Amino acid sequence: MNQEQESYISLINRTSRETIRIKKTGWEEINLSGHTHGQYQIVYTLSGTLHVQIGSTNYFVPEKHIAWIPGCTEHKLCSNNRQTSLVIFYLSLDSDGGDEALKDFSIYHTDSFVAENLKFIASKGTEINREDTPDLYAFALGFFRLLPSISQNMGFLLKTLTIPNDARLHPILAYLQEHLQENLKMPQLAEHFGFSVRNLSRLFNESGIRFSYYVNNLRIMRAIELFADGGKTMQQIAYEVGFTTPNNFNRVFRQITGMSPNAFMKND
Incomplete structure (x- = not known):
């Protein structure tokens, strides 16, 4: 992990619970060693594919899919594609309400409805603050909370490769x-x-x-x-x-x- 990546993860860990942070990667190599942070991480593979390693399991995320990574989950990210472009959202979610779908790593397919909402939220800059834009913050947080129930869970992709x-x-x-x-x-x-x-x-x-x-x-x-x-x-x-x-x-x-x-x- 390079210094820029370490600095950004440190920023994520310092981010207020009432802020949604947005990061867009360009056409670049993805190779991020094991790390963790308190925020939920929603990764949209805009172009290219992604491997997410959690523990001894390597999960595969195809192009135009979402990796749902719960907070405080140590993970590694890498890609074997020549070029990969991602949109990543970091946010705090209260998962104590019994919604089990929020608590587990998952891979979701994006249909046109989900994709357009992701693009809309991502177009709002690098962060969305509850204090500055309460309506936009409420919309984005509500959308992400509903995402597991409105997206197709790609179960076959969870039959992935265990590292012996x-x-x-x-x-x-x-x-x-x-x-x-x-x-x-x-x-x-x-x-x-x-x-x-x-x-x-x-x-x-x-x-x-x-x-x-x-x-x-x-x-x-x-x-x-x-x-x-x-x-x-x-x-x-x-x-x-x-x-x-x-x-x-x-x-x-x-x-x-x-x-x-x-x-x-x-x-x-």
């Missing part, structure tokens, strides 16, 4: 991430890292990782990242992430996301 405690798996999983275009099979992987197939299979199982599902999940996430980068056909992306045919890509994409690649792109 066993350090022996870390280089293996990094290898999978870097070689998605190859025909990844357990026997070849075991030989490459000096394991027997039986021992490597046991290592995956003990960490709660299903090998084929994990690989397919990585491939589909990378495909969604490539969608956001643009410049490639669906067929080119399918081959680049390791599928031998577009039909196979379409089938696995639907299994993981619940929709076809074309439907997903239109949904964005």
